[in-house]
Amino acid sequence: MACVANDPAFCQFGAMPKPFPHAYTCNHVVSDDGHVTFECSQDTEIWPWLALSPIHPILVQTINFWGSVEAGEALGTFDPEKWSALTFAEWSCGPASVGRPVRGIYETLQRGEETRFQLRFYDADDQQTVRISGKGVVFRTRNFEGWRRDTKDEFKKPDTSGFEYAAAETLSVATDRERFLAPLVSGSTVTAQGLITKENGLRPAHPYIGGSGDHVNSTHMGEVGRQFAEMLFGRRLHNRSGEMSFMHYVELGRPFEVKLVSQDADELSHSLLVTQRDRDCARIEMAFAPA
Structure with missing residues (x-):
C-alpha cells in the first residue's frame, strides 16, 4: 500500500x-x-x-x-x-x-x-x-534560509578527503556509504570523530536516510548513537529505548565529535555528547538489547 x-x-x-x-x-x-x-x-x-x-x-x-x-x-x-x-x-x-x-x-x-x-x-x-x-x-518570524546561509558561510568546509571511517562490519552496516563514525579513541574519555555528508548521509547515496539537505537530522543522530554503541560494546545490538536533545544544528560535510559521557555495560546503555566547533549540539542517551 x-x-x-x-x-x-x-x-x-x-x-x-x-x-x-x-x-x-x-x-x-x-x-x-x-x-x-x-x-x-x-x-x-x-x-x-x-x-x-x-x-x-x-x-x-x-x-x-x-x-x-x-x-x-x-x-x-x-x-x-x-x-x-x-x-x-x-x-x-x-x-x-x-x-x-x-x-x-x-x-x-x-x-x-x-x-x-x-x-x-x-x-x-x-x-x-x-x-x-x-x-x-x-521558525515563525526568522528568515530561516538567510540565517542558515550566513551560518554556513561562517563555517568554511574543510578538506575531509582523508577522513577514515570505521569498518562497515564494526558498525553493522551493509555498505561503506552508511558509515558515519571513525573508530573509537580511548583517552581521558572515549570519543569518535564523525562525518556526515550528502554523499554518505542522504538518498540516493545512503540507502535509507533522506532529509532537507540543509543539516544533519535526528535520524542521522539516532544512527550515530547506534553505531557508537556497536563499537563501544563490541556486538550487534537492538534498539530498546532512548532520548535525544538538540541544541544546535550539526552541519553536513563538517567533522563532529561524539564523546562518551557515561555507560552501563550490563544494561548496554550509554549517554553521549555531540559537539562541533567546540559547541554542544546534541545529547544522545540510548539503551540496547543483544541482537
Missing part, C-alpha cells in the same frame, strides 16, 4: 499542501479530543527503510517525522511554509520480534506548561512497535 498525498482519504481533513509526492500515513481520522488515527504505507519501493528492523533507530526516527508532520496536516496545525526543528525526542520500542507498523495514533500531551506530541505505532498483530514523544520549535 502506498499512501499518496493527493488521495481523497488523506485530503478530506483539510491537510495543507506539501512538496512531497507520497505520504507514509493515510486514512487519517481526527477524533473530537484531537487524537489522530492513521494507516501506514507498506510500500518498500517508496520507503526502502521499511526493509530494516521495525525498531531500528533509522526507521523509528523516520516514522517519527512522517507521523507527526502528516498528523499535523490532518489537524490543520502544520504550516508547510514555515521551517521547524525537533528539539527533543524520546522513544521506547517493542521486542525485536514485532512486525512492521501498519497503523498508528497521534496525540498531544500536556505536562504542566510543556506540550509534547506522542505517536504510538502498531503491527498487524496489534503489538506496539514503538512509542515516541517529542517537542520542537517553529
